[in-house]
Amino acid sequence: MSVSRQTVDHLVIGGGLAGSMVAIRLAAAGRDVMLLEKERSAHHKVCGEFLSYEAVEYLNAVGVNPLNFGAATIRSVRLCSKNKVAEAALPFAAFSLSRRALDAAMMTHAVESGCNVQRGVLVDSLKLHGDVWIAQLLNGESLHARSVFLATGKHDLRGWARGHGIQGNLIGFKLHWQLEPVQTNALRESIDLFLFRGGYGGLSLVEGNVANLCLVVLPSALRRAGGWTELLTSIVEDNRMLRQRLHGANALWKRPLAVFSIPYGYLVEDDSGLWRVGDQAAVIPSFTGDGMSIALHSGMLAADMYLSGASAQEYHRRLHTQLRRNMSVATLLSRVMVSSIGRTVAPLYLSFFPNAMRWIAATTRIPVHA
Numbered sequence: 001m002s003v004s005r006q007t008v009d010h011l012v013i014g015g016g017l018a019g020s021m022v023a024i025r026l027a028a029a030g031r032d033v034m035l036l037e038k039e040r041s042a043h044h045k046v047c048g049e050f051l052s053y054e055a056v057e058y059l060n061a062v063g064v065n066p067l068n069f070g071a072a073t074i075r076s077v078r079l080c081s082k083n084k085v086a087e088a089a090l091p092f093a094a095f096s097l098s099r100r101a102l103d104a105a106m107m108t109h110a111v112e113s114g115c116n117v118q119r120g121v122l123v124d125s126l127k128l129h130g131d132v133w134i135a136q137l138l139n140g141e142s143l144h145a146r147s148v149f150l151a152t153g154k155h156d157l158r159g160w161a162r163g164h165g166i167q168g169n170l171i172g173f174k175l176h177w178q179l180e181p182v183q184t185n186a187l188r189e190s191i192d193l194f195l196f197r198g199g200y201g202g203l204s205l206v207e208g209n210v211a212n213l214c215l216v217v218l219p220s221a222l223r224r225a226g227g228w229t230e231l232l233t234s235i236v237e238d239n240r241m242l243r244q245r246l247h248g249a250n251a252l253w254k255r256p257l258a259v260f261s262i263p264y265g266y267l268v269e270d271d272s273g274l275w276r277v278g279d280q281a282a283v284i285p286s287f288t289g290d291g292m293s294i295a296l297h298s299g300m301l302a303a304d305m306y307l308s309g310a311s312a313q314e315y316h317r318r319l320h321t322q323l324r325r326n327m328s329v330a331t332l333l334s335r336v337m338v339s340s341i342g343r344t345v346a347p348l349y350l351s352f353f354p355n356a357m358r359w360i361a362a363t364t365r366i367p368v369h370a
């Protein structure tokens with residue numbers, strides 16, 4: 001165990017994008033910050049790895065440029081349902097970079113900013129005693145902190161679980177592939193989105209010409225299929241574009257990564273004094289490609305409000321107000337997309353593409369520096 005002190009001013013729990021953003025902003029302002037991350041080294045996470053324009057703006061604001069880590073550029077989007085495909089240019093370039101590379105870059109930047117980053121340290125529980133937070137670590141040690149920023153993402157800390165969200169039942173899968181060279185080239189600079197019975201997903205290139213397949217599915221659809229392998233087979237059989245892309249492709253991992261009961265539509269309401277950031281503050285449906293942008297935005301907002309003397313409750317209220325409307329629309333659309341109505345209206349949606357896509361983007365995206 002490498003947590004050398006027993007008391008810190010500012011403790012950040014979780015070294016994803018939100019946690020690193022908080023740590024970078026606080027350390028850059030000269031504050032004493034310790035960040036604890038449970039994984040010993042950079043790791044893959046369930047994520048579409050699509051970096052929106054807004055997310056890139058937040059990264060640039062702290063001096064992290066995704067292109068320096070080999071990010072692929074995305075200029076257009078293709079949407080496919082069964083045999084129908086529609087295509088549209090994105091209004092501005094987006095990027096795609098593996099979470100393993102991006103999170104590592106942000107954490108390295110946190111260290112360079114003066115933050116004390118400790119990897120391989122899992123926080124087991126957290127309690128408030130008077131005005132001191134006590135974090136119990138899995139290795140038996142404990143740590144006292146004046147302020148705590150909870151950035152554990154998809155994982156809830158014992159005793160500090162989030163709500164279920166409005167659409168809290170979907171399961172997410174992610175798997176990296178090496179496509180045939182002709183399909184790699186066909187996918188270049190585009191993201192392929194696909195709708196299927198009970199779910200939706202996307203395929204895009206990340207660094208090193210690797211393709212990332214990420215999808216969400218209703219538990220009932222997964223059960224009906226009989227498991228991941230059968231589900232993927234049925235989606236590929238049903239979807240012309242995905243069938244082409246995965247023809248002759250090699251999966252780079254034996255099994256996909258999976259995450260269960262994603263609390264889409266969850267929006268923070270917490271007056272305990274704990275600062276919740278990233279997925280611990282808000283979980284927007286993945287099709288918006290905006291989760292990382294919100295994680296970075298909430299991290300920046302929390303740190304900046306903290307530094308200006310605001311309380312955690314004031315920060316939560318402000319974030320809630322900023323995200324509420326777009327979160328409701330995005331979650332409603334996500335529910336429609338996985339329902340039988342979604343399958344029925346998909347051809348109509350495709351015929352109105354890209355205008356329909358522009359409307360959805362305008363009503364679900366969170367503006368930069370909201």
Ligand SMILES: Cc1cc2nc3c(=O)[nH]c(=O)nc-3n(C[C@H](O)[C@H](O)[C@H](O)COP(=O)(O)OP(=O)(O)OC[C@H]3O[C@@H](n4cnc5c(N)ncnc54)[C@H](O)[C@@H]3O)c2cc1C
Binds near residue numbers: 015124215286292
């Ligand atoms: C299926 C799916 C697809 C998505 N696709 C996209 C997309 O294409 N574009 C986009 O912008 N967003 C996407 N998102 C959303 C995005 O992945 C999240 O919003 C983002 O990862 C949130 O970042 P975070 O820092 O809050 O959490 P995370 O990235 O989950 O980081 C949390 C960190 O905390 C650590 N941790 C957890 N518990 C503890 C503990 N007890 N002690 C110490 N450390 C701990 C974890 O190891 C982890 O590193 C997608 C999400 C899903 C589910």
